[in-house]
Amino acid sequence: MTAGTVAAVDLGATSGRVIVGTVGPDRLDTTTVARFPNDPVRLADGLHWNLVGMYGAVLGGLRDALRQTPGIASIGVDSWAVDYGLLTRSRLLGEPFHYRDERTARGVESVHERMPHAELFGRNGLQFLPFNTLYQFAAEDPELLQLAEHALLIPDLVGYWLTGSARTERTNASTTGLLRADTGEWDDELIDALGFPRSVLAPLIAPGETLGHLSDDVAATLGLSAGFRPAVTAVGSHDTASAVVAVPMSSPDAAYISCGTWGLVGVEADRPILTDAARAAKFTNEGGVDGRIRLLRNVMGLWILSEAVRGWQREGHPIDLPTLLDSAEEVSSPVAVFDVDDPRFLPPGDMPARITAWCEEHGVAAPRTRAEFARSIIESLAQAFADAAHEAGRVGGVDVKVIHIVGGGALNELLCQRTADRAGVPVLAGPVEATALGNILVQARAAGILSGSLESLRDLVARTHRPRRHEPRA
Structure with a gap:
């Protein structure tokens, strides 16, 4: 066929x-x-x-x-x-x-x-x-x-x-x-x-x-x-399982971040890692397509930024996200890097107020403007992503030399660049529609349209959806 x-x-x-x-x-x-x-x-x-x-x-x-x-x-x-x-x-x-x-x-x-x-x-x-x-x-x-x-x-x-x-x-x-x-x-x-x-x-x-x-x-x-x-x-019906199918990894020394509402940060393993070190580092072993294991950590993801934007909009402030991110990139003074996985950020609510409260509790200067809040969220996510990617590598026995970001977060160039900067390794961004692509690829293989291993499916993604490369800056 x-x-x-x-x-x-x-x-x-x-x-x-x-x-x-x-x-x-x-x-x-x-x-x-x-x-x-x-x-x-x-x-x-x-x-x-x-x-x-x-x-x-x-x-x-x-x-x-x-x-x-x-x-x-x-x-x-x-x-x-x-x-x-x-x-x-x-x-x-x-x-x-x-x-x-x-x-x-x-x-x-x-x-x-x-x-x-x-x-x-x-x-x-x-x-x-x-x-x-x-x-x-x-x-x-x-x-x-x-x-x-x-x-x-x-x-x-x-x-x-x-x-x-x-x-x-x-x-x-x-x-x-x-x-x-x-x-x-x-x-x-x-x-x-x-x-x-x-x-x-x-x-x-x-x-x-x-x-x-x-x-x-x-x-x-x-x-x-x-x-x-x-x-x-049946496909990898957990959306992250489908997204990981479509990560165009060509090297075993790679970590992935499926970034949307959540940031799922991890490496691929051939068996569960059930060590005390994995548990203490808050890693999870989830099933993948073809029996692979997704060794990953759930990071709060772009939910915090999205909920902050919704809050400002409810207050009557029209927010254009690309314009907000451009303003965030222009912020030159240092901003707070907070713990995005603090439980206070899980439920819906006033994210700027919660960020301010976290900063006050930890003796850190809180953001003041919407651009500073957005930059603070991006920097905090980038640090959490970088830390989780390298720790996933240590726990899973992978020497992480490149990080792939797929999903909606791949469109956020500031987040991708700052993750590369903070991780000290290149970030390859895309495809954005990784979940749908992984869903489609598993179906196509089952229908006989494609054949081969997971690696061959990823090679097709790499050839048809080339990622953008972000080199780490000093």
Whole structure:
């Protein structure tokens, strides 16, 4: 096969997209067919995702994609990790909670009373993050959890609605805290010890396997002709797993940063790193495509800047982000470098006020203008990225000589340059659409459009989406 087309459904924490990919041995083109906002909703019991509304937008995007490109062979779905929907008799038991909802705190206490994090890390290999799925399960209404027939992570839930097949994709399952890092299977002993119903966890499926085909009801909704039912293929459904597929790494001495709302900073390993040093350094072992391990640390990411901009806009100040970043680059005086991973920056709220409070507590001069706040955020992220990349290399046995930044953060030239400066190694920026590209590449290989190893897929990305190079400056 010389070329073929597939469709990627890429759901992010702030927006979703349907993207058509045309793929061949020397071709990797994308067309964004639909883009729609992903706005959380605060209800009486907490912060939720409007997943039903987003699914409606997904169907609309797929309808347009299939009308514009009738020969689409496959559809793949990726999204953020850890969040899930509860189903009984195919009905959704309320909109899924948002991982930034405050309820997770009581879940942490409940889990750690039964098993401390050091023991958990030896089993699941995960950095402590208070929103991991096992803490959310522990914070869930026990009666509701017992009532559920399935607890499906977000991309698995969308896949279920498309096909009627309930499976849990492995890369995303690895973020739940309920998968053993050494075997890649559900940890039945841990699930039982925490008192969760094992029955809600669906059988596992690997990237590249076929989840099913579009159901007749969905096909009718999309206006498909009789007998035409594109496959729904499991991809690296954790968006970072898909993004790492499309990092154009040509050297083993490389670190990656998948930078958007979060900054996922790490190296690729062939086995989990479950050492005390990895746990103390707050690294996590997450599943990757083709059985690779993503040894990484979650850094707060561009969420802090985005939330600061939203706050200023709510106050009536129109903010143009490129203009703000240009002003930030012109700031010549030193600015505060703060700890971006301080828990105060996790929930929505007034980021400039929180940065000011952090500075006052640590005896550091706080920014005063919006340009200084933006520069302070960029410098703080760059330092966190540089530190995490080199530490990932030390923990994972990789001599980091280059850092790849993919995702939306690759467009932020100031952030890329300052990361190179602070890390002392070149930064290669791009592709921006790495998550969608990784989703598309796994589907294309499964459909027989491409063949070969992960390295051959990355070589195609490097040839068709050349990154921008940022050399470190003194």
